[in-house]
Amino acid sequence: MLVTKPASNVMVPNRVIPALGVLALVLVWLLDLGAIQPNRIVPGTGHGLLSAVGWLGAGMVTLTLAASILLSLFPLRLRYPLLLGLVGFSLAALPLLLDVFAGRHLPEASPYARSTIGAGFWSLLFLLSLMLIEIVGRLRAGRGLQLVLLVVIVGSWLMLLRGEGLASLSLVREFNARPDEFEQALWTHLALAFGAVTFSAGLAFVLALKMIRSPAWQRPVLGAVSFLQTIPSLAVFGLLIAPLGALSSAFPALQSLGIRGIGWAPALLALIAYSLLPMVRNTFVAITEVPENLADAGRGMGMTERQLFFKLKLPLALPVIIEGVRITTIQAIGLTAVAALIGAGGFGAFIFQGLGQAAMDLVLLGALPTIALALLADALFTMVGDSLKPTPATT
Amino acid sequence: MRIWLPPVLLAALLYGLSVGMPVLEPLFQWLQPDKQTVIYDRESFLFLLQNHLLLVVVSAAVGTFMAVTGGIFATRPSGRDFLPLVSQVASIGQTFPPVAVLALAVPVLGFGEAPILIALILYGLLPILRNTLAGLEGVDPTVREAARGMGMSPGQILFRAELPLAGRVILAGIRTSVTINIATAAIGSTIGARNLGDPVIAGLVNGNTAYVLQGAILIGLLALTTDSLFEALERIWDRRFSPQAAV
Amino acid sequence: MIELKNVTRRFGNTVAVDNINLTIETGEVCVLVGSSGCGKSTTLRMINRLLPHSAGEILVDGEDVNAMNPEQLRLNMGYVIQGTGLFPHWTVARNIAMVPHLLKWPKERIDARVEELMTLLDLDPATHASKYPQQLSGGQAQRVGVARALAADPNILLMDEPFGALDAITRENLQMEMLRIQRQVRKTTVFVTHDIDEALKLATRIAVMDQGRIIQHDTPENILRHPASDFVENLVGKQDRGLKLMSLRPVRDLMSPHAEPRQSVAGEGAIREEDSVRLALSVMLWKDLGEVAVFNARGQETGVITRERIIQEGA
Numbered sequence: 012m013l014v015t016k017p018a019s020n021v022m023v024p025n026r027v028i029p030a031l032g033v034l035a036l037v038l039v040w041l042l043d044l045g046a047i048q049p050n051r052i053v054p055g056t057g058h059g060l061l062s063a064v065g066w067l068g069a070g071m072v073t074l075t076l077a078a079s080i081l082l083s084l085f086p087l088r089l090r091y092p093l094l095l096g097l098v099g100f101s102l103a104a105l106p107l108l109l110d111v112f113a114g115r116h117l118p119e120a121s122p123y124a125r126s127t128i129g130a131g132f133w134s135l136l137f138l139l140s141l142m143l144i145e146i147v148g149r150l151r152a153g154r155g156l157q158l159v160l161l162v163v164i165v166g167s168w169l170m171l172l173r174g175e176g177l178a179s180l181s182l183v184r185e186f187n188a189r190p191d192e193f194e195q196a197l198w199t200h201l202a203l204a205f206g207a208v209t210f211s212a213g214l215a216f217v218l219a220l221k222m223i224r225s226p227a228w229q230r231p232v233l234g235a236v237s238f239l240q241t242i243p244s245l246a247v248f249g250l251l252i253a254p255l256g257a258l259s260s261a262f263p264a265l266q267s268l269g270i271r272g273i274g275w276a277p278a279l280l281a282l283i284a285y286s287l288l289p290m291v292r293n294t295f296v297a298i299t300e301v302p303e304n305l306a307d308a309g310r311g312m313g314m315t316e317r318q319l320f321f322k323l324k325l326p327l328a329l330p331v332i333i334e335g336v337r338i339t340t341i342q343a344i345g346l347t348a349v350a351a352l353i354g355a356g357g358f359g360a361f362i363f364q365g366l367g368q369a370a371m372d373l374v375l376l377g378a379l380p381t382i383a384l385a386l387l388a389d390a391l392f393t394m395v396g397d398s399l400k401p402t403p404a405t406t
Numbered sequence: 407m408r409i410w411l412p413p414v415l416l417a418a419l420l421y422g423l424s425v426g427m428p429v430l431e432p433l434f435q436w437l438q439p440d441k442q443t444v445i446y447d448r449e450s451f452l453f454l455l456q457n458h459l460l461l462v463v464v465s466a467a468v469g470t471f472m473a474v475t476g477g478i479f480a481t482r483p484s485g486r487d488f489l490p491l492v493s494q495v496a497s498i499g500q501t502f503p504p505v506a507v508l509a510l511a512v513p514v515l516g517f518g519e520a521p522i523l524i525a526l527i528l529y530g531l532l533p534i535l536r537n538t539l540a541g542l543e544g545v546d547p548t549v550r551e552a553a554r555g556m557g558m559s560p561g562q563i564l565f566r567a568e569l570p571l572a573g574r575v576i577l578a579g580i581r582t583s584v585t586i587n588i589a590t591a592a593i594g595s596t597i598g599a600r601n602l603g604d605p606v607i608a609g610l611v612n613g614n615t616a617y618v619l620q621g622a623i624l625i626g627l628l629a630l631t632t633d634s635l636f637e638a639l640e641r642i643w644d645r646r647f648s649p650q651a652a653v
Numbered sequence: 654m655i656e657l658k659n660v661t662r663r664f665g666n667t668v669a670v671d672n673i674n675l676t677i678e679t680g681e682v683c684v685l686v687g688s689s690g691c692g693k694s695t696t697l698r699m700i701n702r703l704l705p706h707s708a709g710e711i712l713v714d715g716e717d718v719n720a721m722n723p724e725q726l727r728l729n730m731g732y733v734i735q736g737t738g739l740f741p742h743w744t745v746a747r748n749i750a751m752v753p754h755l756l757k758w759p760k761e762r763i764d765a766r767v768e769e770l771m772t773l774l775d776l777d778p779a780t781h782a783s784k785y786p787q788q789l790s791g792g793q794a795q796r797v798g799v800a801r802a803l804a805a806d807p808n809i810l811l812m813d814e815p816f817g818a819l820d821a822i823t824r825e826n827l828q829m830e831m832l833r834i835q836r837q838v839r840k841t842t843v844f845v846t847h848d849i850d851e852a853l854k855l856a857t858r859i860a861v862m863d864q865g866r867i868i869q870h871d872t873p874e875n876i877l878r879h880p881a882s883d884f885v886e887n888l889v890g891k892q893d894r895g896l897k898l899m900s901l902r903p904v905r906d907l908m909s910p911h912a913e914p915r916q917s918v919a920g921e922g923a924i925r926e927e928d929s930v931r932l933a934l935s936v937m938l939w940k941d942l943g944e945v946a947v948f949n950a951r952g953q954e955t956g957v958i959t960r961e962r963i964i965q966e967g968a
Contacts, residue, residue, distance in 0.1 A: 026487045130514055141491060144498070148490045241633045242626045243589030249606045249622030253437065253615050272615070308738025311703055311811070312752050312801070313728035326742050345503025349593060352610055362509045366596050371513035378509040382502050389501040 027145050028083035028094065032076050035138035039072060043129035045112045048181065050123040051370055057129055063112045072108070072135070075101050079142065091150050098142050099160055103167035105136060110176035117179050125181040127372060154394060161390070181372035182379075193376070200357035200384065203275065203350065204343040207282030212336060214283070215290030222295055232291065240288040244346050247284065248353045251277035278355035282346055286339045293335025297328035330396045337392035344385045348377070358384075409638045416631040423627065424451040427620060434616040444616040446605040451624060458601035458628065461519070461591045465526035466584050473531040474576065477538030478564065489539070496536040504529050504590040512597050522594040529590065530583040537579025541572025574643055581636040588629050592621075602628065654679050655700060655809065655841065660709035662695050662865075669695045671865035672709070677858075679808075682835060682842040684852040686888070687862035693845045696862070697813055700843060701727045713809070728752055731802030731810040731840070735817045737794045739786040745771075745797050746782040752805040770800040773834065792823035799831070803838070810840040816851065828854055849888055853877070853897060861885050873901055899931035899963070904947050906930070907962050914953035923948050926955065934963050 043057030044064065061069045079097055082090050113126040147157060177183055186193060222228045239247075256272025259265045301324045309319050351359025361377030364370075427445055434444035479485040480492040508525045515521035545568050553563045595603030602625045609617025655677040662670040670692040677683040685693040698704040700711060702723045711718045718726055739748050746767050753763045771778045774796040786794055795815060802810055816824040828851060835842065835855075846852055852859050853873045860870040861884075869881035877898050880886040890897065905926040924933050924945050937945055937960050944959040 027491055030488075133514070141495065144494050145491045148494065241585060241629050243592050243629050245589065245592040245603055245606050246622040246625040246629070249609070249618040250626065252618055256615065273610075304734060304736055304738050305740060307703065308732065308734055309740070309751075311701055311727055311730075311732030311734065311738075313724045313726075313730075313755055314751075315724050318755070323740060341501050341503075345505055348503055348505045352593075352596070352607070359505065362505065363596055366509070366512065369517075374509045374512060378506040381506045385501045385503055385506075386498075389498075 024086065025083040025145075025149070028142055029080045031138050031142050031145070032080040032083075035135055035142075036073065036076050038134035038138070039076075039131050042131035042134060044131040045109060045129045046127045047116050047118075048125050048127055049121060051125070051181075052368070055127055058112065058116060060131060063116070063129075064108055065111070065115060068108060068111050091146055095143075095146050095150065095160075098139055098146060099164065102136075102139050102143060103164045105132075105139070106168055106171040106177060108132065108135075109180060110171065110174070113176060113179045124179070125184055125372075126179050127181045154397070182375050185370070185372045185376045196356060196358050196360060196377075197380070199275075199355070200344070200347050200359075200381070203278055203282060203347045203355060203357060204340065204384075207279055207286050207343050207347075208336065208340050210279075211283045211286035211290050211339065215287055215294050215335075218287075218291050219294035219298060222291075223298060229295075233295075236288040236291050239284045244281065244285070244349045245352070247281045248277060248350060251281055252353065255280075273354040275355050277353055278347070278350035282343050282350070285346055286343055289335050289338045289342070293338075294328070294332050297331030297335075298324050300331075301327050329399045333392055333396040333399060337389060337396065340388040340392060341385045344381060344388060348381050409641050413631055413635040413638055416627060416634055420455070420624065420627040420631050421452075423624060424455045427451050434619070437619070438614060438616040441614055441616065444614070446608065446617045446620050448608070449600060449604065451602075451605075451620070454600060454602050454604060455624065455628065457599070458588070458591055458603075458625075461523060461526065461594070461599065461601060462584060462587050462632075465523055465530050465587055465591075466580060469527045469531035469583060470534055470580055472527070473534035473579075474538050476531075477535055477542060480539065481542045482560075493536070493539050496532050496539065499529070499532045500536070502529070504586060505593055508590060508594060508597065517598040519599055522591065522597060522599045526587045526590060526594075530587045533582040533586070534576065534579040537575045537582075538572065541575035541579075542568055544575065545571045570647065574640070574647070577636070577640060577643060581633070581640070584632055584636070585629065588625070588632060592625050654712075654714055655843065656710075656712040657696070657700075658710040658712070660696070660699065660706050660711060662692070662699060662704060663707045668865055670699070670706075673862075673865075673867050675860055675867060675870060677841060677843060679841050680839045681857035682844060682855055684844045684846060684856035684859050685862055686846055686849055686852040686859055688847060691862040692865040693847075693862050694813055697811055697843055697845050700809075701730050701732060701811055728756060728805065729807050729809070731799075731804075731807045733795075733798050733802045733810070733812040733815040735814040737786065737798040739794060739797060739801070741786055744783050744785060745776070745789070746778075748786065748797055749800045749804050751801055752807075756805055758805075766804060767800075770803055773803075773837075774800045775830065776800070790823075791819050792827060795819060795823075795827060796830070799827075799834075803834075803840075808841060810842040812842065812844045814845055814847070817846070817848075824851075831855060849890070850897075853889075853901060861888060874898065877901070896931055899934065900929045902930045903927050904930055904933050904958055907966060908947045908956040908958040909962075910956035911954065914949065914955050917946070917954045918952075924958070925950065930958075930963055933958050934960070937963075 039060055042059075044060050046055030046057045048055035060072065064072070075097065079094060082094055082097070087093070109126065109128065109132065117126055118124050143160070147160070150156075171177060172180070172183060178187075218228075218232055222232055242250075252272040255277050259272065305323060305327075306319055309323050314322065347355070347357050348359030348362060351357055351363055358377040358381045362374050362381075363377075365373030365375075365377060431445055438444050476492065480489045504525075507529045508522065511521035511525040515524060549567055549571065550563060553567045558566065591599065591601055592603035592606070595601055595607050602621055605617045605621030606625070607621075609615060609619075609621065655675075657673055657675040659672050659674060660670060661668065661672050673692075673696065675683075675696075685696060687693050695704060699706045700713070700718070702718055705719075713721075713726070739745075740751075743751075746764075749767045749770055750763045753766060758766070767782065768778045771781065776793060776796055781789070781793070781797075786797070789797065798815065802812075816827050819827065832855065844852075844855060853876075856873055858870060858872055859876050861868045861876065861881075863884055869876060869885050871879075871881075876885065877889055877894050880889060903926065904924055907930055908926070922936070924936060924947050926947055926949050933945060933947075937943070942960070944957045946954045947956045947958055949955045
C-alpha cells in the first residue's frame with residue numbers, strides 16, 4: 012500500500028527546530044559554558060558564554076542558532092539540506108568553543124590548572140543533536156547519509172580533542188594520564204559484554220528450539236529467565252560472591268583460572284543470566300510467529316520440516332533475533348559498567364574510581380565511552396537487522 | 407483475592423527481614439567467621455528500605471506524569487510535529503546505560519539524593535514514554551473515528567476511549583521503568599543515596615560478604631515484591647477491560 | 654486419478670470427515686463445495702497428507718498415499734491456498750521456482766520455466782519477476798500462487814479456496830483464466846470453495862459436502878436439475894436454478910449457424926460462441942431484441958441465436 016506523502020510537507024514551517032533552537036539559546040546564555048579548575052579536585056570557577064568565548068564566539072553561537080530557527084520557518088524547498096549542513100557543521104566544530112575558552116582563560120603559569128566542560132556546553136551539544144535527529148528524520152535520509160554524518164562529526168571531535176588547544180581539558184588530561192589503562196578497560200569491557208552476548212545467544216537459541224519442540228518447557232524457561240531479569244544487577248553480583256567464593260576456596264584449581272567471588276567470573280555469569288531473557292524471548296517469538304499459512308504452503312509444496320526451518324522460518328525470524336541481540340548487547344554494555352563494582356574492570360572502573368575520588372572528569376572518562384559503545388552497538392545491530400530484513404520496506 | 411497473595415507474602419517477607427535481620431546473625435557469623443560485626447548497622451534496614459522505596463515511588467510518579475503528558479501532547483494534532491523527534495529520543499535514550507546516566511548526573515548536579523532522583527526520573531520516563539506513544543498510536547483508528555462520529559469531544563475521546571485502551575501498554579511501560587529504577591537506585595548509593603545499595607557497597611569496600619548478602623537479598627526481595635505487584639495489577643486490568651483474554 | 658475409499662477423519666471426538674467415497678478422474682476438475690466446517694478443506698488436506706486420515710484409504714494413481722514419502726507425494730501435487738502463502742522474503746521468480754529448486758532442476762531450466770509460467774498467467778516477467786509478494790495486488794499474488802503450484806508440472810492440482818479473499822471482479826477474471834489454463838494443461842484438480850457459482854462455473858463434477866459427508870457427487874447440470882436433497886436444492890438456489898442452468902450452457906448449443914462464416918464487425922460486447930446463453934438473453938432483454946448475432950473467436954459472424962429458442966430450450 013502506497014501512502015502518499017502530503018505534498019505540503021516541505022512547505023509547512025517546522026515548529027520543532029525553532030522550539031529546540033530557542034531552548035538552546037536560553038540555556039547557552041544562562042548556564043556556564045565551562046569552568047577553570049586550579050587543580051584536579053578543587054571546584055572551578057564557572058564562565059558564562061560571553062565571558063568564556065568573548066563577543067566573537069558568543070555572537071557566532073547566537074547567530075548559528077538564530078539562523079537555524081529562521082531557516083526552519085521559511086518555506087524554502089532546500090531548507091532541510093541547508094539546515095543539515097548548518098547544524099552538522101556546528102556539531103562538528105563544537106569543541107572549538109572549548110579550545111577558545113581554554114585559550115582565553117587558562118592561566119599560563121599553573122601547570123595543574125585545567126578546563127572543564129560546563130552545563131551550557133552539554134545543553135548545546137544535546138539540543139544540537141536533537142535538531143540533527145529531527146532534520147535527518149525530515150529528510151528521510153538513508154543509512155548512508157547517517158553514516159557519513161557520524162563519521163564526519165566523530166572524526167572532527169577526535170581530531171580536535173587530540174589537538175594542542177584542548178590538551179588542558181580535564182577529560183583529555185584524565186585520558187592522557189592513563190592511556191594504557193584506558194585501552195585495557197576498553198578490551199575488558201568489550202570482552203565481557205560480547206562474551207556474555209555470544210554465549211547467551213547460543214544458549215538462548217538452543218532453549219528456544221527446545222521450547223518449540225516441547226511446549227511443556229515454555230512456561231518454566233520463560234519464567235526462569237524473566238525472574239533473573241527482575242533481580243537488580245547489584246543484588247545478582249552480590250549474591251554470586253558467596254557461592255563463587257566458596258567454590259574457589261574449595262577448588263584451588265579454579266582460583267588459578269581467576270574464578271573467584273569477585274572479578275570477571277561472577278560478572279560474566281551475571282551478564283549471561285541477564286542476557287537470556289531478551290534473547291530467549293525474541294528468538295522464540297520470532298520463530299513461532301512465522302505465519303502458519305506460509306509453513307502450510309511450504310509443506311504443501313513438499314518441503315521437509317528441515318527445509319521449512321532453514322528456508323522459511325529462520326530467514327523470516329532473523330531480523331527479530333538480531334533485534335534481541337541488539338537489546339541484549341546494549342544492556343550488557345551497561346551492566347558491564349556496574350560489574351566494575353565487583354572488580355571486573357572495564358569502563359565502570361573509571362566511573363566508580365572517579366566517584367570515589369570526586370574526580371568528575373574521570374567519571375566522564377568512564378561514562379562517555381560506555382555510552383558511545385552502547386550507541387555504536389545500537390547502530391551496528393540496527394544496520395545488520397535492516398540489511399537482513401528480507402523484503403523491501405513497503406512505504 | 408488470590409491475585410494479591412504473592413505480593414502480600416513477598417512484602418511481608420521483605421518487611422520481616424528488614425526488621426529482623428539481626429536474628430540471622432549466627433548464620434552470617436558462620437558465613438563470615440573472620441569479621442567482628444556481621445550485621446550491617448550504620449543505618450537500620452527499615453530506614454534504607456523506606457528511602458529506596460521513596461526514591462523509586464517518587465521517580466516513578468513524576469516520570470509517569472511527565473511521560474504520559476508528553477506522550478499525549480505528541481499524539482494530539484497540535485503536537486504531532488514533535489512526534490518523530492519524541493519517539494526517536496525515547497528509543498535512543500534507552501540505549502544510554504543507566505549507570506552512565508547516573509554517573510553523568512554527578513558532574514552536573516553534584517552528589518546526594520537530588521542527582522539520583524533526577525537521573526531516575528529522566529531515565530525512567532523513557533520506557534513509559536515509548537509505551538505511551540505505542541499505546542496511543544496503537545488505538546484502532548476506527549474506534550477514534552466512531553467516537554468522533556458519535557459526538558464525543560476530543561477530551562472525551564482521550565479519556566474514555568484512547569487512554570483506557572492504551573492503559574495496559576502504559577502500565578507495562580511503568581513496570582519496566584520501575585524494575586530498572588530499583589536497580590539503578592541501588593547503584594545510586596555509590597553517589598551518596600542512603601538505600602539498600604549501601605550494605606552491598608560497604609560490604610564490597612570492606613570485603614564483608616555478609617553485608618553484601620544482606621543488601622543483595624533485600625534488593626532482590628524488593629524487586630520481586632514490586633514485580634509481583636505489577637503482575638497483579640496487570641491481571642486485574644486484563645480482567646476488567648478484556649475479560650476474554652484473562653483466563 | 655484420485656480415489657478416496659471410506660475415508661474418515663476425527664479430531665478428538667468430533668468427526669470432521671465421515672466415511673466418504675470419492676473418485677476423481679484424471680484431467681477433471683472436482684469441486685468440493687459446502688459451508689464452512691463441512692469437512693471440504695480437511696478432505697483436500699488429507700489427499701496430500703497435510704492431515705493424516707483416521708480410517709480408510711486414499712489412492713493416487715492406484716498407489717496408497719500412506720505408502721509414499723509425504724514430501725515426494727507433495728512435490729508431485731500443486732497446492733494453492735487462500736491468501737496465497739507466498740514467501741514474503743522471496744521474489745516472485747524465486748517463489749515460482751520453489752518446487753523446481755527442491756527438485757534440483759538446473760538453473761537454465763528453472764529460469765525458462767518461470768518465464769513460461771509467468772507468461773501463461775499473464776504476468777509480464779520483465780516487470781514482475783523481481784518484485785516481492787507485498788508489492789503485488791491480490792489478483793497478481795494469486796496468479797503467482799497458481800504459477801508456483803504449476804511450476805514442476807505436477808499431474809494433480811489441489812486448490813483450497815484460492816480465490817476466496819479476492820474482490821468479485823478479480824475473482825471472476827481468475828476463474829476465466831483458470832478455465833483457459835485448464836483447457837491447455839488438463840490437470841486433475843481438486844478445488845475447494847464455499848461459493849456455489851464458482852463451483853458451477855469451474856467444475857467437471859461437483860461434490861456437495863455437509864457435516865463431513867458427501868451429499869451428492871455429479872456434474873453441475875445434474876446437480877442443478879436433480880438435487881439429491883433439500884440441502885443441495887437450497888445450496889444451488891431453489892428459484893433461480895433456471896438462470897444458473899442457462900449460465901452453464903454455451904451459446905454454441907442453441908444458435909442457428911450460418912452456412913458460411915460471414916465477415917462482419919464484432920463490436921464491443923458482441924456475443925461469442927462460448928458465452929453463456931444467460932448472457933445472450935440478458936443482452937436481448939436489455940437491447941429489446943428478438944435475436945442477436947453470434948461471433949467466433951476470430952471475429953467472424955457464425956450464426957444467430959433467438960429469444961424464442963432460449964425460452965424454449967435454455968434451461
